[in-house]
Amino acid sequence: MKILASNHSSYPRVGDGPGEQKHRQAYTRMERGEISEEEFERVQDEITKEVIQRQISAALDIVTDGQIRWHDPISHLARHLEGCEINGLLRFFDTNFYFRQPVVKGDLRRRRPILKREFEFAKKVSAKLLKPVITGPYTLAKLSINRSGSGLRSVVKWFTKVVSEEIADLVEAGASLIQIEEPAILRNPGDWEVFQESIEELVSSKGSSDLLLCTYFGDAAPLYQKLSKLPVDGLVLDFTYSPKLPETISRFGGGKKLGLGVVDGRNTRMENSDEMTGVLRRIISTSGPEEIHVMPSCGLGDYLPSDVAFQKLKKVVEITNTVRASL
Amino acid sequence: MTRKKLEKLGLDLPLLPTTTVGSFPKPPYLLKARRDFMSGQLKSEELRALEERATKEWIKFQEDMGLDVLVDGEMYRGDMATYFARNLDGFKISGLVRSYGNRYYRKPVITGEVKWRGPITVDWWRFAQELTEKPVKGMITGPYTMMDWSFNEYYPSRRDACLAMAKALHEEVRALAKAGAKIIQVDEPAISARPEELHEFAVEAMEMVMKGVDAYFITHICYGAFEFIYPGMLDLPADNFDLEMSNSELDLMDMFRAHPFTKDLSFGVVDVHSHIVEDVETVEKRIRRALEVLKPEQLWIDPDCGLKTRTHDETLGKLRTMMEAVKRVRGDVTLEARVRE
Numbered sequence A: 001m002k003i004l005a006s007n008h009s010s011y012p013r014v015g016d017g018p019g020e021q022k023h024r025q026a027y028t029r030m031e032r033g034e035i036s037e038e039e040f041e042r043v044q045d046e047i048t049k050e051v052i053q054r055q056i057s058a059a060l061d062i063v064t065d066g067q068i069r070w071h072d073p074i075s076h077l078a079r080h081l082e083g084c085e086i087n088g089l090l091r092f093f094d095t096n097f098y099f100r101q102p103v104v105k106g107d108l109r110r111r112r113p114i115l116k117r118e119f120e121f122a123k124k125v126s127a128k129l130l131k132p133v134i135t136g137p138y139t140l141a142k143l144s145i146n147r148s149g150s151g152l153r154s155v156v157k158w159f160t161k162v163v164s165e166e167i168a169d170l171v172e173a174g175a176s177l178i179q180i181e182e183p184a185i186l187r188n189p190g191d192w193e194v195f196q197e198s199i200e201e202l203v204s205s206k207g208s209s210d211l212l213l214c215t216y217f218g219d220a221a222p223l224y225q226k227l228s229k230l231p232v233d234g235l236v237l238d239f240t241y242s243p244k245l246p247e248t249i250s251r252f253g254g255g256k257k258l259g260l261g262v263v264d265g266r267n268t269r270m271e272n273s274d275e276m277t278g279v280l281r282r283i284i285s286t287s288g289p290e291e292i293h294v295m296p297s298c299g300l301g302d303y304l305p306s307d308v309a310f311q312k313l314k315k316v317v318e319i320t321n322t323v324r325a326s327l
Numbered sequence B: 001m002t003r004k005k006l007e008k009l010g011l012d013l014p015l016l017p018t019t020t021v022g023s024f025p026k027p028p029y030l031l032k033a034r035r036d037f038m039s040g041q042l043k044s045e046e047l048r049a050l051e052e053r054a055t056k057e058w059i060k061f062q063e064d065m066g067l068d069v070l071v072d073g074e075m076y077r078g079d080m081a082t083y084f085a086r087n088l089d090g091f092k093i094s095g096l097v098r099s100y101g102n103r104y105y106r107k108p109v110i111t112g113e114v115k116w117r118g119p120i121t122v123d124w125w126r127f128a129q130e131l132t133e134k135p136v137k138g139m140i141t142g143p144y145t146m147m148d149w150s151f152n153e154y155y156p157s158r159r160d161a162c163l164a165m166a167k168a169l170h171e172e173v174r175a176l177a178k179a180g181a182k183i184i185q186v187d188e189p190a191i192s193a194r195p196e197e198l199h200e201f202a203v204e205a206m207e208m209v210m211k212g213v214d215a216y217f218i219t220h221i222c223y224g225a226f227e228f229i230y231p232g233m234l235d236l237p238a239d240n241f242d243l244e245m246s247n248s249e250l251d252l253m254d255m256f257r258a259h260p261f262t263k264d265l266s267f268g269v270v271d272v273h274s275h276i277v278e279d280v281e282t283v284e285k286r287i288r289r290a291l292e293v294l295k296p297e298q299l300w301i302d303p304d305c306g307l308k309t310r311t312h313d314e315t316l317g318k319l320r321t322m323m324e325a326v327k328r329v330r331g332d333v334t335l336e337a338r339v340r341e
Ligand SMILES: [Zn+2]
Pocket: B021, B189, B220, B221, B222, B223, B244, B304, B305, B306
């Protein structure tokens, strides 16, 4: 069995030191029209490179681009779509982070590939496996205002088509591991049928890549059995909401790949490594997945200060190494 | 029932009492002074003097507007959570955390036992109250919001952290009441963050804050999602719920029709997140809609949240509109009330 240390998704773009304000300052200057969007893109390239370097220096096996260019998990994709407008701010689940809410007016179409260029750049500057992250169609639909006149099923279908095209582009650009984030399903288990249809359709465009289906900000235990039967290559789960999750996974099996979000990405408190390695060892010995990814419970970019985020990644690595050594 | 409580406290308020949620915009000279203070170019006494000047100006402004229940305007506060965290034991302040887009803020971090070390807002309340005959509200950030907006490195659970906050804030509320505050507002914008926690501990926490204190309590709740906590939120022991409603009045009125609203309601009738000043007719219509489901004795009128993000002129415009709309409706309801008697 392989045990890998992985980042989840986003990473802070701004720190507290005087040298860590580049993104924030460039953003302000771009808004004031003092620099062009192309110049701002170059700053974002630079920060992406730094963030990948930081993840590698923490000794992670799997890194992300930190989603430096993402305004938020919802509007980053939606703002590039025809058939949809971007509205005001809304609280993202139970966090103090706010996203811009899309208003869906009808069928959705990409104006151009969205994540491909971002992925190509990040892959080029990363010496470690780079995992692109996409918010899933169901969560995109559920967090949008629907003014299309059609029901949720149609809106999910439209987003599914768009996300499928994004996945196909990423695979073509060389992505071998892709994370689809669907936190909204945990709060709306009644929509399972629509959700399942959408995931099945995404899987048909994944080619040779592995798809990880990811949930967070809720207890995945009640849905675990159903989630584990979906035709994806692995699940990524948030353990901070779920006292029963380790037991549930042991009961139903860990599947092919399993992402264990055991390091709390929402709180600055540092985990007790012994406690965490105990939990991991139990899951590994009872459920036997082929590959384990030890990781934070959610993206770190919108919830933690930069210095703490880095400590959390080091904690991920520390736990990974201890578990590895004990096998 | 709560009307009686107000009378017992010696408060003689007209029907449809008017108030504001708490914050007013900081004048440019105070914004500059705060920056200078941060960079060490201004002494804390000098900053304090300018905060007092701004507080005086806003008290006068509220009196000129004809508001019934005043606020100190929060000239001395930065952020509503970190302000209390800095003045309680057990906290430090975090590095920058993203809020949205290019906005960042600092969060309180609970690193030890949370304790009240002495009055936090009482001096400011007293300062403001001495400037006016009108009642000034005491203002605190509630225990649930303090917990939800802080990192917790000390307490084993959210519940423990919240109840510890409640214990500390109870001391502050007692100190406010002892100083003479008869109306105390407990701000709980985050209360709908995790609806299941309302009855797990949020109600209990608010009970701890208010227990045994003789005052009329208002709780301000915003950032929506009322559908998940209504009618359960009526179990919160406040006399008056101050709700952000100008954006979603239809839904809320439907909810109140389905399950009657049993407390007093401060009805947020102007949108503080928009630069546009509503016209009087729109606001008047909102108030009359509220009166379809609430008794006039239950209803207070205010903006839907703090005004600190608006300009001086927008604040003036919005409050003028609100007062004019109240005047139009007040005549009718006073008459109706008399007819009923
Ligand atoms: Zn508010």
